Amino acid sequence: MSEIESEIVNEAPLVSRSVDNPILQIQDLHVWYELKRFGFGHAGYVRAVDGVQFELRQGEAMACVGESGCGKSSLMKTILGLNRPTKGDIVFDDQRLTETKGEDLRLYRAKIGYVQQDPFSALPPFMTVQRIMEEPLVINGVTDKTERLTRIKKILEEVKLAPVEEVLPKFPHMLSGGQQQRVVIARAMIMEPKLLVADEPVSMLDASVRVEILRLLRNLQEKHNLSVIYITHDLSTVRYFSEYIFVMYAGEVIEIAKMEDLLKDAKHPYTLALLEASSDPNADNALVMREVPQGEPPSLVNPPTGCRFNPRCPKIIEGLCEVKRPPNVEVAPHHKVACWLYDEEGMNAA
Ligand SMILES: Nc1ncnc2c1ncn2[C@@H]1O[C@H](COP(=O)(O)OP(=O)(O)O)[C@@H](O)[C@H]1O
Ligand SMILES: [Mg+2]
Numbered sequence: 182m183s184e185i186e187s188e189i190v191n192e193a194p195l196v197s198r199s200v201d202n203p204i205l206q207i208q209d210l211h212v213w214y215e216l217k218r219f220g221f222g223h224a225g226y227v228r229a230v231d232g233v234q235f236e237l238r239q240g241e242a243m244a245c246v247g248e249s250g251c252g253k254s255s256l257m258k259t260i261l262g263l264n265r266p267t268k269g270d271i272v273f274d275d276q277r278l279t280e281t282k283g284e285d286l287r288l289y290r291a292k293i294g295y296v297q298q299d300p301f302s303a304l305p306p307f308m309t310v311q312r313i314m315e316e317p318l319v320i321n322g323v324t325d326k327t328e329r330l331t332r333i334k335k336i337l338e339e340v341k342l343a344p345v346e347e348v349l350p351k352f353p354h355m356l357s358g359g360q361q362q363r364v365v366i367a368r369a370m371i372m373e374p375k376l377l378v379a380d381e382p383v384s385m386l387d388a389s390v391r392v393e394i395l396r397l398l399r400n401l402q403e404k405h406n407l408s409v410i411y412i413t414h415d416l417s418t419v420r421y422f423s424e425y426i427f428v429m430y431a432g433e434v435i436e437i438a439k440m441e442d443l444l445k446d447a448k449h450p451y452t453l454a455l456l457e458a459s460s461d462p463n464a465d466n467a468l469v470m471r472e473v474p475q476g477e478p479p480s481l482v483n484p485p486t487g488c489r490f491n492p493r494c495p496k497i498i499e500g501l502c503e504v505k506r507p508p509n510v511e512v513a514p515h516h517k518v519a520c521w522l523y524d525e526e527g528m529n530a531a
Contacts, residue, residue, distance in 0.1 A: 195234065195434045195509045195519045203236040204375060204408050205260070209269035210234065212255045216482060228481045229255035231432035232269070237425075239375065242402055242409040244419040244440070246455065247429035250478055253412045256429075257378050260410070262290050274375055291321050294369030296398075298381040300361035304353040310337075310364055311349040317371050332371060339404075340367045340397060359390035363397070370401060376408045377401070383418060395421055416459035420444060425515075428452050431479050431489040438516040448518040450496050488521065496522060501530045 212230035217223060229252040237243050245253055258264045260271055262278060271278040274292055281289050297303040304313060314333040323329050334345045340363040342348045353361055362382065369377060379398060383391040395418060402409050411422055419426055420440065427437040428449065436449040447453050479485050485492055491502040498521055510523040521527030 195437065195517055200236050200238050202238065204239045204274055205237040206272040207233055207235050207256075207260070207269075208272065210256070210259065210266055210271065211268040212252070212259050212264055213267040214255075225482045228432050228484060230259065231481075231484075233429075233432075233434050234269075235427060235434065235437065237376075237408050237410070239408055240402070240406040241425065242399075242411060242423035244411045244413065244423040244426040245429060246413055246416055246419060246426060248414055248455075248478055250481070251429045252432040252481070253414075253429060254380055257295075257380050257410065257412060260376075260378060261293055261295055262286055287321075291317075291372045292375050294366075294372070294374040294377040296362070296365055296369050296377065296379040296382045299385050300358060300365045301353060303365050304361060306353055309350050309352055310342075310356075313353075313364060314368055314371060317368060321372055333367075336367045336370050339401070340364075340370070342367065357390075358386050359394065362386060362390075362394055366394075366397065366401070370405075373405070374407070376410070378410050378412075380412045381414065382411070384413070384415065391418065392421070398422070416455050428455065431484055432481055433489060433519070435490065435520070436518045438513075442513065442516050446513075446516075448512055448516075448523060449490075449520050450494050450522075451490050488519070498522070498527055498531045501527060 210230055210233045211228070213226040213228050215223065216225045216227055231252070233256060235243070245256070247253055255264065259266055260273070262281070266279060273289065276285070276289050278289070311333065314337070315329055318329045318332065323332070333349075337343070337345045337348060342360060342363050348360075353364070356364065377398070382398065383394050386394060398409065398411070399422060401407060409423070411419065413419060423440055425437070426440050426443050427434045428451065429435070430451050436443070436447065436452045438447075443452065444456070447456055479489055479492065485503065487501070487503045487505050488494070488507045491497050494502065497503070502521055507519045507521045507527075508524050509517050509519050511517050512523055522531070
């Protein structure tokens with residue numbers, strides 16, 4: 182066993198609902214970054230993703246919510262094949278990521294569309310929309326120029342970048358933020374992916390275009406029977422969007438449920454705090470931590486023992502939550518929470 186494997190404690194992660202024929206399975210996934218101090222060498226690991234597990238069916242949307250730095254982008258980059266798992270695996274469309282390399286890895290990546298947070302930095306500044314759209318087609322062997330143009334025009338129309346002839350010769354800086362994000366979405370869709378990963382796709386956009394972009398993603402999902410993972414730190418936007426949702430805290434999934442169940446009947450004190458913050462009309466759609474939970478997000482190099490949320494939790498059970506890792510409690514069908522408050526041992530200790 183390698184040094185890094187021996188540091189990973191083998192505890193069962195919170196497992197989401199088990200589904201038949203999932204297109205995507207995330208299996209006990211760990212993504213750790215090695216921390217090096219100049220002159221001292223190895224100084225520990227940043228445990229960005231620490232035992233995440235869930236499944237997704239074709240055509241379904243799953244939202245992932247959590248505050249900045251909890252590991253959302255690390256999780257998504259690993260799904261995209263840009264990061265290698267430290268431990269655990271991803272099975273996408275019957276392909277096991279850890280066994281996939283070279284040409285197969287290119288094919289794996291072509292089946293996943295990626296929509297980044299900042300459309301402007303996602304688009305090469307000196308390329309026209311036409312060249313930006315052509316690039317993935319060329320890389321993936323679409324040699325016929327007429328076919329490329331037909332496909333580009335079709336998808337640009339679908340993302341409502343019309344008139345297409347006017348948009349094609351433009352450079353990114355000539356487009357508005359909303360139009361830039363439509364180009365990013367069109368580029369993500371051009372290879373007809375089975376899965377779309379949207380990492381905070383509207384957080385850099387004006388409030389006025391956010392809903393339109395989310396609606397566009399929803400339409401694409403329905404029309405193409407796409408699976409979508411929608412990542413956000415902002416709970417107020419997820420309710421329009423996905424069937425399922427999980428909440429991440431310090432590299433772990435702490436609650437997972439159907440969207441309507443989570444909105445009506447959230448259990449974890451952290452989820453409850455997020456919901457309260459997102460319903461604040463003064464919060465400007467941002468995740469604002471008010472009285473609960475106080476304090477800073479925890480270190481991912483030396484995370485708190487027991488429940489990682491315990492230093493900020495208003496409902497801490499002394500002697501238990503800061504000592505023992507919480508169990509995963511199934512509070513309702515498809516609704517699981519990692520919290521002592523819903524476990525018999527926790528109830529007795531409270
Ligand atoms: N390439 C990297 N090397 C080292 N640490 C990283 C790297 N990428 C992200 N991190 C760290 O991992 C943690 C999770 O980051 P990230 O996945 O970007 O979270 P989020 O998207 O939720 O804001 C943060 O502490 C971040 O600083
Ligand atoms: Mg991020």
